[in-house]
Amino acid sequence: MNKFLTLIRRDLADNRGALIITPVVIAAILLVVTLVASLTGHARFGFDPGDFSSAREARGTSMSAEIEVGGGNATVNRDAKGRVTVVGPNGEARTLDEAINKKTKEGITAVLPIGTAIASSLPLGIALIAILFLQAGALHDERKDRTILFWKSMPVSDLETVGAKLVSIVGIGLFFALMVGIVLHLAITTIAVLTLNQVGITGVTLVPVLANAVKVWIVVTVGLPFYIGWAMPVYGWFSMVSAWAPKMPFIAAFAPLVVVPLVYMAIAYRGNDDDKILDALWDPVGRLIGEPLYDNLGIVSIKNAKDVPEIPVNEILAHLTQSLTQPMFWVGLVASAGFIYAASEIRRRRAL
């Protein structure tokens, strides 16, 4: 076990840039952008250069815009201090806060963490792509730089080596990116709530919003091992190709997953939506994008008895658990074991 932990420490040091530094840097950039956008009055992720210049121009000036609502036109006014008032078609003037009813605010409380979660998922999304490259290079690069001769001079089995690379890159890599994403989510959600309060909206407070954020964290944290389980045959395949490929391991591993179904579609596909062969050929890509987890899920929020949106944690977790009853999950795990064993046997038999 000590050897395995040492191998993981080594692999994390080897891939520190991609697994540790990249998610942190991406999160830091997002956080800075969010902060700047909030401070300049643009609490949104529109990266057009006009955002900041228009914010500067608008500072200290009052603005007005007409919008079409159900019973005619309403006018939205913003004073020089940034406070917003809405004048309805009937001429009644209300603050922005008064224009939003309590149920809508409860809805914002429930849905806001979902919106900020989408922005905060970028480190994890990048990590999902990065680990494919790392996994493809894991057993190839040690041959390319000849360090395999040093590592194979240590009393460590090939299976332990392959397993440690998989655990460190896929397991720890993804969970670290998730943790970074959660910290970022906490920060962005907090900024979003403070920004809402700043423009005068009351009733959307930090504690209930973060309580809903925790629900998002639970769903994603529990969902990640399910995702890894479903995608494991693809990672195992990448390990095997990495051990075998003489060069360009990423292309050698990834191209068949895409090229084979595309060739099949070009040759044999006749528009049949229930084509089992095509489904099977796209299966690895589907696993990689988490399709088995969100397939048939359909919703990430439902309305409760008071007609207020909420995150259905129990339903989502039940759906994830249900996915384990599908035979294809277990078929995939068996295939992964085969690929990983093949990777270790290929590594065993070659020096360079």
Place this chain on the structure above:
Amino acid sequence: MTDSLISAKGLAKNYGKKQALKPTNLEIPAGRIVGVIGANGAGKSTLLNCLLGLSNYEGELQVMGMNPLMERAALMEQVCFIADVATLPRWAKVADLLDWVAGLHPKFDQSKAIARIKTTTVKLDSKIKALSKGMIVQVHLAIALAIDARILVLDEPTLGLDIVNRRGFYDAILSDFFDETRTVIITTHQVDEVEPILSHAIFIRDGAVTLDASMEDVAERFLAVDVLDTQKSEAEALKPLYGRSLLGRTTFVFDGVSADTLKTFGEPKRVGLTDLFVALAQ
């Protein structure tokens, strides 16, 4: 455990259609310093890779009673291996590398390695890529000598080093590692450099072992004698392995001809490994 430390029967290795190592029989006992000598591309590293279980092979092979290919992890607790200088991970820091080896090798004495490195100009917080070739060899040597192994395998370990570092390298092997219970296997094409320390020589040419003998056997079997041109035909009748004419004399190398017989031509001399290698290559 077999009597021989290394025992090979019909050991061979093919890369596709190319036979990198032709079927070879070897018996290497403990307590030897074995030189595996051959030109570049002759098959020396291929032989070592097979002995260490680093690549697959054909034939039967036992190293310390183990099958290297299937039991490499267990074997490497007893064997220490230094390939040429470029195999340490360039991205790693020296201190981290020592930590990892300590975690991976139960017979590694980290404090001993650190003590040796502190006698050099290498800093523990340096990255390998920042070190010169000579410094990298010092780090690798410090790791190797801090492992309590029974066999030390060196594959062209001094390639690219200057003469001072080369001498220091072999001195360290002799003083800090070798004893009668341990075996050192060195591949090199720089024969003169290792000849004084060898107790056993294996010559490889085009994937075939052309000599596998102890230095005592080499001294007994092979003799050289300088022959005057007037006696040349007489000497050639004894079927020398090799002859080299220079300044009116021809030096012949003989295999298995007694010293008494050769004394009729001149004083028989011991044959250096360089000359013997050339002779056997003819």
